[in-house]
Amino acid sequence: MGANWEIGQLKLSLPLVVSMAFSSLKIRLSRTLLTVLTIATSTAFLIYVLTLEKSGDQTETENWYLMMALCLLVAAAGVLNTMLMSVTQRYREIGTMKCLGALDSFVLYSVLFESALVGLAGSAVGVVLGLAVSLLLGVLEFGGEVFSRMSFDWIALKLLGTFLVGMLLTTLGAAVPAWIAARMPPMEAMRGEK
């Protein structure tokens, strides 16, 4: 007797990861938008505080930094919560997919990519929003002078930094849920209807 097949290996399909992440976001659209908003407000706040730094008062900026750190922490917790919910709601679905041959890495990357997209959107919106508010307040206080005294390199650097912080925040918040989802036993699919 002999097996007329050899055990093979499955390859991770990145296009499939991407389409899975997109469809998951689309299905839970309202929650997705809410998370985007959370990230956007905290990155906007970060930009605002960073530009404040330029305009001066030392002790005041220190207080702002503390608030900013708290704000970022809250945003990360928000992402953690959303992704955890998204994952636990899909327990059976993920278990079923594993029975169909989904790799742990497929589940892991799908969840991570899903939150990276949220981070991307949130950070982009936040950066633009934060800069707009800063400029508006600057113009109200100093008039058109703001534009002439502004260093574009400096602003670009802050924008990039803030954007990266936003992305990092989201990815950190999603890391634990993604890991939980990836480690979920396929047997979970066998559980009866809730």
Added chain:
Amino acid sequence: MATAPSHALLDDFSGQTDLTVMTRNVFKEYRMGEETIHALRDVSVTIATGEYISIMGPSGSGKTTLFNVIGGLLKPTSGNVFIDEVDVAQLDANELAWLRCRKIGYIFQSYNIIKVMSALENVTLPMLFAGVPPDEAQDRAVDILRRVGLGDRILHTPKELSGGQQQRVAIARAFANRPAIILADEPTANLDLKTGEEIIHLMKEMNREQGVTVICSTHDHKMLDISDRIIWMQDGAVKRIARRDEVEIQIDVLQEQHH
């Protein structure tokens, strides 16, 4: 792949060449606080390629555990499970995923159609996991959905389908990668009698057409009629294995025992 179904009784398996599943002295124990639960006690069964096997027994008899052990979803505490000649315990995570993807098709009691996907997407998914190009996967999915009688509903989502139709999608999905084994966990338990019977016959037809080994846990006595062999489980052990023709004469007695 050997195609001719063998109806031989394989308790003496020496010399038999077309085995699909073999468990040897499988034990499975769970710890539940102070207690040890013996879910499987010394289970040795041998199943030939193309056989249609029903596993019967009251809930808690170890059916589902045996099922999960054969399907590579659960590691036995001791003993071996072979799929063809491959010892499942030797496989790493990726190889197990490959086995689940390519060699085993699962059918669940509660269908487990992925809610947010259409029938077509559900059937396409295992093929995409297997690395089949998307266009080819879709064509094949359409063919299989036609085969199970859902040709006019391929774009429907689960909530637009009845239980029986969802189970047809599940059958199409299970057969998508042309597996060697179909593991069906009480596939008719959530269906009415007539629909259940249709599903049973569909599974039998697919079993015959494709020479796939079907292992099906069930409470459904109609299932006995189309099974090649029936395995009864009790308290985690195999109580009896019988061919269908040996069973028919005593079906009344059995029904009494299991109701």
